[in-house]
Amino acid sequence: MVAGPGIAQVRQAVATACRAPSLHNSQPWRWRMAAGRLELHADGSRSVPVADPLGRQMVISCGAALHHLTVAVTRYATACRVERLPDPSDPMHLATVTFEQIPEARVPAAAEQVAALRRAIDARRTDRRPFAPPQSNDLTGLGEDAVEMFAATLTLLGADGPARLLEAAQCSASVRRYDPDYHAELYWWAGHVAVSEGVPRAVLPAAGPVPVGREFPVGTLTSPPGPDRAALAVISTDADTRLDWLRSGEALSHVLLTATVRALATCPLTNLTEVAASRRMVGEAAAAGGERRGFAQIVVRLGRGPVGELPVTGRRPIEEVWEA
């Protein structure tokens, strides 16, 4: 057997897990060590109530951080046993994680694959610029194992996907156009020079969003000329419970990190799934692509990204989210 993680290592793994994506970089999570186990709690004080009144995206974001954690701890030859929603009386307590040593015999087998995923945590960025299309094998099998691991499916949309999702994006944008609360909230979170939370101007395209993208404040990021040729995919679940949301976030993280390993650029999109009418349209687009699960949770753009590193979007200091 190899040694399991000490508390300093768990803290370091949590810091790495906090590189996970979250709605508007709100980072709505708190981590607490209790009796040798790590608890993940949603932090309601960091919710985004107009865009996300039910807290669905808050839980999806936490699910992404939970999956990032399970990848991060492999650095210490450790695996996680995850109990989801362990306390029926506390819906904000999303998971309790216990750590298990990985028997040495099992370490080398998957080691390179897992190490690649770990490296992807630091390399991944949300890229809002237009993409070139994925190349022939880029998407083969992507997300297939998410079904087994997280009961969520990734459906790649066919040739009619861009037109269908454009219609959904236009629908949600028109619902929001004269909603001052939505715009006040969006401008609170995005378009500043903030360092540790929100979406900074440096990662928002000066040319505005791609056609299916969210209309953020205009930023300073230059984009290559030409249309967006990204592949579009939808993560769906059978039901729409808190557990489905959590698992969708885990599946999202798995898909984003795997795509990053394959040198693909990625962008999660929820402007399309926040408004009931446009969420229905996304569900119909997924169904047309063969999806049988009824609840569209999140859209992902995938493609060959423009050359040139994107700036890193900052995170809150670990002290603000960690308690031991």
Ligand SMILES: Cc1cc2nc3c(=O)[nH]c(=O)nc-3n(C[C@H](O)[C@H](O)[C@H](O)COP(=O)(O)O)c2cc1C
């Ligand atoms: C639930 C969820 C919803 C998101 N929705 C959008 C979106 O609609 N548009 C977008 O450009 N990015 C979206 N993102 C990406 C976040 O803005 C991004 O993760 C955050 O700003 C941190 O940046 P990073 O991913 O580059 O680390 C979403 C991420 C999550 C987890």
